[in-house]
Amino acid sequence: MKKVFIFLLVFLCVVCFMRAQEKTVAEKEAAAVKAAALDYIEGWYEGSSERMARALHPALHKVGVQTYRPGGNVVLSPIGYTAMVELAAMGVGKKVPPEKRNISVKILDLSKNIASVKTVSLEFIDYVLLAKLDGEWKIINVLWEPAE
DSSP, X not given: OHHHHHHHHHHHHHHHHHHHHHHHHHHHHHHHHHHHHHHHXXXXXXXXXXXXXXXXXXXXXXXXXXXETTTTEEEEEEEOHHHHHHHHHHTGGGXXXXXXXXXXXXXXXXXXXXXXXXXXXXXXXXXXXXXXXXXXEEEEEEEEEEOX
């Protein structure tokens, strides 16, 4: 009976240790995903081409859903990696003062190698899809619309 008790105690300790390690790994992955999303949205507003380039995968496919007046036609506006990095470098997003940007990042889902994130700021609502490639989280797709 004593051997069974010791075995169960050791088994529970091992299970607890493994769960703690899994939680630590999950927290590190979540932090890395959030960092990539912040590089993207903060890089835009800071005018940092370095942060933008670090966040995006070269195969980025970003599409805006925008309504134009008069007539209220909804159109899709695609943009890629190079244009995003160049626009960030030009400082297009810097016109909004830091205290008015109201940036938030929410991880919607996180799996082993893919993640979904929502970023919200004064100007934009973005749904961001990321992939973990060569140990780094990169933004592959973005669907966005103006915040109103």
